[in-house]
Amino acid sequence: MIVGILREIKVAEKRVAMTPAGVVAMAENGHTVLVEKEAGVGSGYPDAAYLEAGATLVDTPAEIYKASDLVMHVKEPQPSEYDIIREDQIVFTYLHLAADEPQTKALVKSKAVCIAYETIEKKNGSLPLLVPMSEVAGRMSVQEAAKYLEMPEGGMGILLGGVTGVEPATVVVLGGGIVGLNAAKMACGLGAKVYILDTNLERLRYLDDIMPANCFPVMSNPAVLRDLVLRADVVIGAVLIAGAKAPKLLTRDMLKEMKNGSVIVDVAIDQGGCFETSRPTTHADPTFVIDGVTHYCVANMPGAVARTSTLALTNATLPYALAIANKGWKRAMQESDEIKLGANVVKGNITFKAVADAFGMAY
Numbered sequence: 124m125i126v127g128i129l130r131e132i133k134v135a136e137k138r139v140a141m142t143p144a145g146v147v148a149m150a151e152n153g154h155t156v157l158v159e160k161e162a163g164v165g166s167g168y169p170d171a172a173y174l175e176a177g178a179t180l181v182d183t184p185a186e187i188y189k190a191s192d193l194v195m196h197v198k199e200p201q202p203s204e205y206d207i208i209r210e211d212q213i214v215f216t217y218l219h220l221a222a223d224e225p226q227t228k229a230l231v232k233s234k235a236v237c238i239a240y241e242t243i244e245k246k247n248g249s250l251p252l253l254v255p256m257s258e259v260a261g262r263m264s265v266q267e268a269a270k271y272l273e274m275p276e277g278g279m280g281i282l283l284g285g286v287t288g289v290e291p292a293t294v295v296v297l298g299g300g301i302v303g304l305n306a307a308k309m310a311c312g313l314g315a316k317v318y319i320l321d322t323n324l325e326r327l328r329y330l331d332d333i334m335p336a337n338c339f340p341v342m343s344n345p346a347v348l349r350d351l352v353l354r355a356d357v358v359i360g361a362v363l364i365a366g367a368k369a370p371k372l373l374t375r376d377m378l379k380e381m382k383n384g385s386v387i388v389d390v391a392i393d394q395g396g397c398f399e400t401s402r403p404t405t406h407a408d409p410t411f412v413i414d415g416v417t418h419y420c421v422a423n424m425p426g427a428v429a430r431t432s433t434l435a436l437t438n439a440t441l442p443y444a445l446a447i448a449n450k451g452w453k454r455a456m457q458e459s460d461e462i463k464l465g466a467n468v469v470k471g472n473i474t475f476k477a478v479a480d481a482f483g484m485a486y
């Protein structure tokens with residue numbers, strides 16, 4: 124197959140859909156890879172690295188769409204691309220169609236085969252192409268919290284791990300899923316006292332088994348949550364109720380009673396946020412302060428660490444991309460339920476129920 128790697132054009136997106144190592148893997152499997160010029164620059168991969176890996180560089184997205192059997196992006200196709208996607212072409216990227224009617228209509232019209240990273244699902248219900256970004260955001264949340272606890276950043280001036288003879292900070296993580304686990308791991312590693320709250324007893328049992336002694340998995344309920352939040356130096360919001368808006372667990376009332384200079388990081392902001400006072404922010408202006416509490420609510424946290432994010436994402440996407448390229452989309456879907464669940468729009472038909480339902484379209 125001819126595989127086309129597009130340069131990301133969505134604002135502030137620096138990731139790339141394939142690294143030079145991915146190009147080598149594709150070539151070893153007999154495929155030709157076209158890479159749009161400067162596609163990897165934001166992630167630290169110059170054009171020369173792709174050339175060395177055996178890719179052919181091309182100037183424009185139009186050339187990629189014209190020549191490729193399989194095109195890969197990180198973010199969804201932008202309006203400038205809608206009319207150049209070809210019939211029967213395979214488009215493999217994050218699509219997030221249920222929140223984007225114009226794009227859904229454009230992909231239906233294109234008659235392409237559109238496979239979404241985010242709906243590829245393993246038998247156990249996990250979403251292997253979302254997990255890496257949750258890992259990045261979880262780990263990064265603690266790094267950001269540590270920074271905003273520092274006085275020059277408006278914080279209360281405490282070190283997460285304390286030092287000999289000085290108590291460490293208290294970190295409360297709401298939600299013990301992928302984001303929460305990764306946040307807690309980082310905070311524990313830095314020596315903080317970490318409480319991780321979840322409503323799923325099985326998950327708490329698992330966390331209790333694997334986490335170090337300075338991590339306390341706790342069943343979440345409003346009274347416990349309030350008590351811990353008021354003692355916290357840092358609160359990290361990491362809850363998810365699949366397909367629903369995040370519940371507002373930290374209320375304005377609680378916020379008023381929190382320590383002055385404490386930091387709250389709402390990773391769940393992409394689902395509306397789990398703090399009542401959250402609103403989405405950007406990397407250009409990531410924080411705001413309400414009642415003396417610094418809020419960090421960046422909706423695309425992995426974008427700030429594009430190199431790590433690209434590697435984490437492409438580690439996860441490459442095996443699927445290889446399967447699709449080696450077998451063609453039909454056989455890849457016949458042989459893999461995971462890839463089949465990724466199919467959102469196929470040759471003019473919506474094939475993912477939640478997308479059809481979102482717009483009252485045929486499924």
Ligand code: NAD
Nearest residue numbers: 257260298299300301302321322343362363391422423424
């Ligand atoms: P996950 O499904 O792995 O974990 C969510 C956890 O929340 C589950 O363990 C669940 O039991 C728990 N939970 C649900 N309701 C709860 C409640 N009332 N109290 C306590 N726990 C509760 O999800 P995840 O991958 O960890 O993602 C968490 C959130 O982070 C999602 O909204 C995701 O979209 C978001 N996210 C944001 C960014 C970003 O850049 N801001 C990046 C990646 C993920």
